[in-house]
Amino acid sequence: MVTSEQVARLAGVSRATVSRALNGSPRVSAEARKRIEEAIVSLGYEPDVVAQSLVRQRSRTIALGLFYGDQKSTVLSSISKTQHYFYLDLLRDVEQEIAAAQYDLLLPSISYAQKNYIRSLQMRHVAGTLAIAMHPADERVRALLEAEIPTVFIDSLNQGKSSTYVTSDNQDGARQATEHLIQLGHRRIVTLMSGTAGRIGPLRQAGYRQALQRVGLPIDEDLMYTSGWNTEEAYQATLLLLQERRPRDFTAIVVGSDLMAIGVLRALHQHGLHVPGDVSVVGFDDVDLCRYTEPPLTTIRQDRSAMVQGAVQRLIRMIESDGEYDESMLAPIIIPTRLITRASTGPVPESS
Amino acid sequence: MVTSEQVARLAGVSRATVSRALNGSPRVSAEARKRIEEAIVSLGYEPDVVAQSLVRQRSRTIALGLFYGDQKSTVLSSISKTQHYFYLDLLRDVEQEIAAAQYDLLLPSISYAQKNYIRSLQMRHVAGTLAIAMHPADERVRALLEAEIPTVFIDSLNQGKSSTYVTSDNQDGARQATEHLIQLGHRRIVTLMSGTAGRIGPLRQAGYRQALQRVGLPIDEDLMYTSGWNTEEAYQATLLLLQERRPRDFTAIVVGSDLMAIGVLRALHQHGLHVPGDVSVVGFDDVDLCRYTEPPLTTIRQDRSAMVQGAVQRLIRMIESDGEYDESMLAPIIIPTRLITRASTGPVPESS
DNA sequence: CTGAAAGCGCTTACAG
DNA sequence: CTGAAAGCGCTTACAG
Structure with a gap:
């Protein structure tokens, strides 16, 4: 050598x-x-980067943390289930940005060993952590919030002494989705999303409410359905919805994610309902799959690139500031969302 | 500390x-x-694992290489495009297995710097490399084949002095798909897959041929269509096919991957053709999305877990044998495939 | 502007 | 079974 x-x-x-x-x-x-x-x-x-890391007491490595609740899961295992394709798309950008900044990306083998999570990161001399916390109260998240390791959370609202977050403007996104439907004449609009996990769901619900309020429509809590963030549960929830309500009792659904929307479409289809003839559907995320659903899905686009760029650039600033953070460095970053209109939304059915 | x-x-x-x-x-x-x-x-x-790595001249880190042809692409960027969801599912298992073996997974920021690719890996003291080479003749693949770094390729047929591969039994998979259609009475069966990239396509084409030959059916080369491994190109190719041929001229399609099949379904749908009423479709891979296509997709399941387990376990054996490989250690690992029957295949249409 | 020396946190012959 | 010492390949005050 x-x-x-x-x-x-x-x-x-x-x-x-x-x-x-x-x-x-x-x-x-x-x-x-x-x-x-x-x-x-x-x-x-x-x-020799290893020798450099030893003497500098810091490597050019950024650890990826993905906390899915299930304490034993590794990073990608949480992500590559169907319901999390969005995060995958996001990871692509993460790696790109990190590589551009000349850092390596590390998926440590210790994600599950929560006890020593921080210590393990320290022993690897990671420069910082990029974290996606799908589960609100993972112990590792807590530990990270109190640790000295610079950390940026993506899409989960956590702030700590060395950590902050970047997220889409979830509320405004759901507001746009709902307003779009209102403009098409819909009045009885169902919403289907997780009401709890990670505070994202509630924010989107708030956007839904906001849109209705703006035009003076009543808010019917009974139209606010919930399910897990995945295709299967959304599918099941929609089947339930269709048992409870006859068509025309609602004419549109604002869904929490695109992958959930795929489950919704399938359930509607199975009941012989046409989209958007009978029911309009709006997703959230704008996964690339949206263009291939039947019909192609109207959705709210999250600007992944902007999210990731924001996250990585901030993280690197934090790393290079050596723990001397000024206020601005720990301020959350909020990225605008926007409506992408495709074929799954249309005017309210005539007869209703 | x-x-x-x-x-x-x-x-x-x-x-x-x-x-x-x-x-x-x-x-x-x-x-x-x-x-x-x-x-x-x-x-x-x-x-301190960094200090350990320095003195041992080897870290407990396995690098992930994903060579997509595009020289500049980083690992995940090649993978998270729609057409590669299969690889993503695979990566989940990779991380799991590697973590179980107490190794970290590294996505080095130097994937694009082909010149010094090997040297960069060495300077990071990676213990070995797990590689997915979607593009046949990437320079980095060549370099890897000649380097001393223990390497296992997944799904691409490369062997070198310190490297070997694991792959599905592609030929037999395509054979099963085709035979399934033959048993349903189909005689005019189209195949749509890449005829070149990575030798996988040709192997599957061979399986298709084999099935036809076994029952004495003629092989009509004109029925063997090709396209890239992605939804869009498969969609376009199918549109072309539908321009060239009238329905009934073929009654089934063996497609190179599930994501391609999604494009195929869309094109057929657009032409008012029913699946499987007019045309039966078989995919390849068994991505979890298959259950949600319209109709759910009959496909050939690749046993990802077995592939990845084989790859990682072999890699670790290679690492721990310290460069003293016996024959068996460099022998390729071939994993069986099997047919998963869903709703996209059915009996040949009556009138044909 | 430059070099000798100490040190980062470990492991491993070597000698006992 | 155990410890003193050397060494992995770098960086960084310190002195010049």
């Missing part, structure tokens, strides 16, 4: 100088710098 | 002894071991 020692020898300087040149210190003469660079190229030298 | 020094002091031994106890050396007295263990617990000590 080529070490800095060999580079130093070839360039006729000490290892200290090589190190300085490598790290862009101004205290290196032009000639020395030049010789060192040549030596690096001719030897194909690349610094 | 708690170091081994402090543990040693508290236990009244030297750091060397602590290290031995930690690493399960037999050359530690029972009493010493006991005192050390107590000290570890009471101090909450955990070894």
Whole structure:
């Protein structure tokens, strides 16, 4: 293996100088710098990042945390179930951004060992953590909120002494979805989303309420259904809804996520209901699958790129500020959402 | 930070002894071991893995490589496009298995820097690499095949001096799909898959041929269509197919992947064709989405867990054998596939 | 601007 | 069975 020692020898300087040149210190003469660079190229030298991490007491590695409630689950295991394709799309951006910033992304094997979670991260000398907490009260989330490790939560509203979050404007998104339906003439609008997990559901419910209130429509709590954030549960919940209510009693559904909407479409379809002829459906997220559902899904787009860019850039600022955070650095980042109109929404049925 | 020094002091031994106890050396007295263990617990000590990596010249980290052809793409960016949900499901298992073996999973930020790819991995002291090569001739794949880093390729047929692969029995899968259709009475069966990329497509085409030959059916090369491995291209290819041929000229399609099949279903649907009334469709992979397509998709299940378990266990054996491979260690692992019958296949239409 | 020296936290022959 | 010492490949005050 080529070490800095060999580079130093070839360039006729000490290892200290090589190190300085490598790290862009101004205290290196032009000639020395030049010789060192040549030596690096001719030897194909690349610094040993492990040694660097040890001496700097910090690696260029960002850990990914994904807390799904199930304490034993690893990061991706929480994510690649059908219901979480949205997060997957998000992870793609995460990796991209982190790579662009020259950090490695680490999926530590200790996600489940909550007790020593923080310590394990420390022993790996991770520079920071990017966390997605789908479950509100995971012990690891708590630990992270109190730890010194710079952390940005994506899509879950957690703030701590070294942590903050980025999220979509969930309330406004649901407001747009609902207003869109109101403009199409709908008055009896069902909403289907999780009423609890992670405070996201309630925010979206609030947006729904807000839209109705704005136009003076009554809020019928009975139209607010709940289910888990996945295709299957949404499917089941819709079957239930269809047992309880006859068509025309409602003409549209605002759904908590696109993948849930797929379950909704399936249930409607099974009952011989047409979308949007009988019932209009709006999703949330704008997963790329939306274009291939039958019919293609009107939805609220979350600007994933903006979320992730915001998260990663903030995280890196936090890391590089060495724990000296000013106010602005711990302020949450809220990303606007917008309506994408496709074929699953239409005018309210005539007869109603 | 708690170091081994402090543990040693508290236990009244030297750091060397602590290290031995930690690493399960037999050359530690029972009493010493006991005192050390107590000290570890009471101090909450955990070894510094970075320091360990440096001195051992090897970390407990496995790098993930995903080579998509596009040289600049990072690991997940290649994977989370719609067409690769299958790989995502696979990654879930990868992380799980690797975590179970107490290794961390690393997505290095250098995937695009092909030149120094190997060197970068070495400088990170990765123990091994798990690679998914969707593109046949990526430079990094070549480099990996010649490097000393233990590597297992998943789903791409590469063998090198320190590398081997695991894959499904692709040919047999396509054979099962085709035979299933033949048993339902189909005679004019279209196949739609990539004829080139990664040798997987051709293997599946071979399975298709094999099934026809077994029952003495003629092979009509004109029925063998090709497209990229994604929903959109499969959709387009099917539109083309429907321009060229009238229904009844073919009554079934064996598709290269489930996500492609979604595009196929959409195109058929758009032309007013019923599945399976007019055309039967079989996918490949058994992504969990299959249950929610309209109609639910008959497909060939790849046993992802078995693939990943095979890959990870082999990789770890390779790592722990320290470069001393016997024959069996570099032998490819082939995993059986099987037909999952759902609603997208049925008897050949009466009138044909 | 530069080098010698100390040190990051561990492991591992070596000697006892 | 145990400890003193060297060493993994870097960085960084310190002194010049």
